[in-house]
Structures are given as structure tokens and as C-alpha cells.
Amino acid sequence: MAKLTVEDLPLEGKKVLMRVDFNVPIKDGVVGDDNRIVAALPTIKYVIDNGGRAILFSHLGRIKKEEDKPGLSLRPVAERLSNLLNKPVTFVPVTEGKQLEDAIDNMKNGDVLLVQNTRYEDVKDGEYVKRESGNDPELGKYWASLGDVFVNDAFGTAHRKHASNVGIATNMPGKAAAGYLMEKEIKFLGDAVDNPERPFVAILGGAKVSDKIGVIDNLLDKADKIIIGGGMAYTFYAAKGIKVGNSLVEKDKIDVAKQILDKAGDKLVLPIDNVVADKFNNDADTKVVEGDIDDGWMALDIGPKSVKEFENVLKDAKTVVWNGPMGVFEMPNFAKGTLEIGKFLGTLTDATTIVGGGDSTAAVKELGVADKLTHISTGGGASLTYLEGKELPGIAAISDK
Numbered sequence: 001m002a003k004l005t006v007e008d009l010p011l012e013g014k015k016v017l018m019r020v021d022f023n024v025p026i027k028d029g030v031v032g033d034d035n036r037i038v039a040a041l042p043t044i045k046y047v048i049d050n051g052g053r054a055i056l057f058s059h060l061g062r063i064k065k066e067e068d069k070p071g072l073s074l075r076p077v078a079e080r081l082s083n084l085l086n087k088p089v090t091f092v093p094v095t096e097g098k099q100l101e102d103a104i105d106n107m108k109n110g111d112v113l114l115v116q117n118t119r120y121e122d123v124k125d126g127e128y129v130k131r132e133s134g135n136d137p138e139l140g141k142y143w144a145s146l147g148d149v150f151v152n153d154a155f156g157t158a159h160r161k162h163a164s165n166v167g168i169a170t171n172m173p174g175k176a177a178a179g180y181l182m183e184k185e186i187k188f189l190g191d192a193v194d195n196p197e198r199p200f201v202a203i204l205g206g207a208k209v210s211d212k213i214g215v216i217d218n219l220l221d222k223a224d225k226i227i228i229g230g231g232m233a234y235t236f237y238a239a240k241g242i243k244v245g246n247s248l249v250e251k252d253k254i255d256v257a258k259q260i261l262d263k264a265g266d267k268l269v270l271p272i273d274n275v276v277a278d279k280f281n282n283d284a285d286t287k288v289v290e291g292d293i294d295d296g297w298m299a300l301d302i303g304p305k306s307v308k309e310f311e312n313v314l315k316d317a318k319t320v321v322w323n324g325p326m327g328v329f330e331m332p333n334f335a336k337g338t339l340e341i342g343k344f345l346g347t348l349t350d351a352t353t354i355v356g357g358g359d360s361t362a363a364v365k366e367l368g369v370a371d372k373l374t375h376i377s378t379g380g381g382a383s384l385t386y387l388e389g390k391e392l393p394g395i396a397a398i399s400d401k
């Protein structure tokens, strides 16, 4: 990699500032899916096993007013991390000042400390000042002054230009390195986009075309096929003059969809048939229809012929990137298309299969096929930004080798 990695840094006896993405679901003070914490363990372990003092920073949720803070404390995450590492983790409930500085001074080699949610800095004295999210230069400088070196392992946050990732890194030139998770994400997503083993097939789904236009545009030049499912498919239907009934359509994106279709030729693969419903409800009346969708009906999942067609396109693929569900996956009656595609990807043992995005990740986990896929990205927005071919500020700020 062209960037410094954690293995390039001196660690023994050093105060190692680490940005991780511990933005995990928390309910009633208990961490739900801890995948992002587990994914950061190799780098944390490497740092402490090599005599570093690991000082961890992460955001959690979004803080816009003082009352948001108590529910978004990182304390439950410190407890989970401590269990996973099987050693104590010092939790510091503030983001600056003497209490934090004293706690860092008291650390010994191999100790782990977690700083309070960096977005506590976004609200000061009741005012939304966005010190963290606005990358306040003084804040990045202050946090950088607390350590000797910096390791950024927060891929999920890499599309943000915030004080705790970009701010710290820019104040530590030559000493800001990527962690193992960051390295792994860059390797898989980077190779898929820039150097894929072919055929390279992208599967895009989810609600809106508008969220993924940049991705389609970028991948049209790089992928051999782009499969489109989910709500976004019906804006393409409208662009082709196929009747969409009450399906989700972004009217102001029909022209863009037409341009994409013209450019794509047969590279773009749309659903042949769909499961349509008479209302947006799991208990709706449903039927499978090919092509035109009548008024009063909305497409909420891809149909069985579409699944077969998509599988046919995927079967010889050597690289597959998947982002976004094929239907309204939250409702069991419209989850089948997403689940079938996830299951099929699990059978492609000769291919590099990469999944990004909250819902597609949830689908492959629920199916139990996550282990059969090559890489499940820890970033939704970050992986999309990568697939758009855009620079991620968090990665750009890491020191070059």
C-alpha cells in the first residue's frame, strides 16, 4: 500500500492515538451488533502487543443538542471492548481537558483507553458548534497533541472529513498510518474497482436511484455487468416506457436513467418480473407480474424469473460487489429476492464477493452466508463513496509511505 500502515510506526512505549468506527447500534445501554468492534480488534491487539498505549477515539450517532448526549455515551462500547479483549479498558467520559490528559499520563505500555464520543464536541454549552463534524482546526490539533503517533482504522468514517480522523492525521504528518481494517477494506474495494478479476459484476439495489447515480456512472466504465434491483429499478422501468403502477419512481431522475440506459447498452440488467402488492404492507395482496405493472399495484420485490436471470449473469463472475437490497427486505413477504441473491453469492466459491451497505449486510448475516463471502465491508456510505471512484478524506489524510 502507498500509505503508511500500523506496522511502519514505532509503538513501544508510545501513546498511540487510534481512530476506530465504533458507531454501533446500542439499545437500553447494551451494544447490539458488535461487528465493527470485532473488526477493529486485530489493530488494537497489534498495538498493545507491541508495547503501545492505545488511546481510542470514535463517534457514535449524531449529536445536535445537549439532550442527545446521555444516550450516545460510548461507555457500553468500552464494556463490550473490554470483554472482547479480555482486559480492562479505561473509559474517559469526556473528550478534552485535565481528566482525559491525566488518564493518558497514567497509562502503561499495553493499556487501552477509550475517549468519550467525539461528537460530544459538536454541542458546547447548548450550542450546535460542530467542532468534530466541522473539523475545527483547534480540536484536531489538540487531540493530536495527546499522542505520539496516529493509526486510522475507521473505514466506516473515511468518507467524513472530521477532526478525529482528518484533523488528527493532518496534525501528525509522517506519523499517521492505516490500521489493518482500513488496509483490508482498501484492498478489497480498491482491487474490485481498479483491478478486478473479470467478469466483474456489480449488484445495486435499495430505494433510490439518486443515491447511486455516481456509483452507476463510475462502474459503467469498470464493470462487465451491472444488475439493478430494488426500488431503484422502477425509475429505469419508467425510463424505458414500462408501466410502473404505484411503484417507487423518482420522476426527476427518469432523464438521468435514460442517459444511463443509452450509455450502458446491455451492460445494465433489470428485473424481468416482480412481486407486486396492492399496498405497502407485509400483509398486502400480492402477485408476480412480468413487465408492465398496473395502476393500484407496486413492485416490492424482484420475481423468480429475475432471480434466475441475475443468477445466470452472476454464475461465471470472478468479482462481485453488492450494495442494496433487491426489495423491501424488512417485510418478510418481500425479502425473498434479496435472500436468494445472498444465498447464490455464497455458492460462488471461485469469485471474490464483496458486500457493502447496512441492509445487504444484514441479509447475508441473517442467511448465515456471510462466512462464505470474501469481504463484508464495515462501511455503507464509505464503500459507496469508494465505488463512486471518489477520494475518501479519511484515507487521503493518512501519511504516504
Ligand SMILES: Nc1ncnc2c1ncn2[C@@H]1O[C@H](COP(=O)(O)OP(=O)(O)O)[C@@H](O)[C@H]1O
Pocket: 205, 206, 207, 208, 211, 229, 230, 231, 232, 248, 299, 300, 301, 323, 324, 325, 326, 327, 328, 329, 330, 356, 357, 358, 359, 360, 361, 380
Ligand atoms: N421495491 C422497493 N420499493 C420501496 N423500497 C424499497 C424497494 N426495494 C428496496 N427498498 C428499500 O430500500 C432500502 C435500502 O436501501 P439502501 O439504504 O440504499 O440500502 P443499504 O442499506 O444496503 O445501503 C430498504 O429500506 C428497502 O426497504
Ligand SMILES: O=C(OP(=O)(O)O)[C@H](O)COP(=O)(O)O
Pocket: 021, 023, 061, 062, 156, 157, 160, 358, 378, 379, 380, 381, 382
Ligand atoms: O455508520 C456510518 O455510516 P454508514 O451507516 O453509511 O456505514 C459511519 O459510522 C458514519 O456515520 P455518520 O453517517 O453519522 O457520519
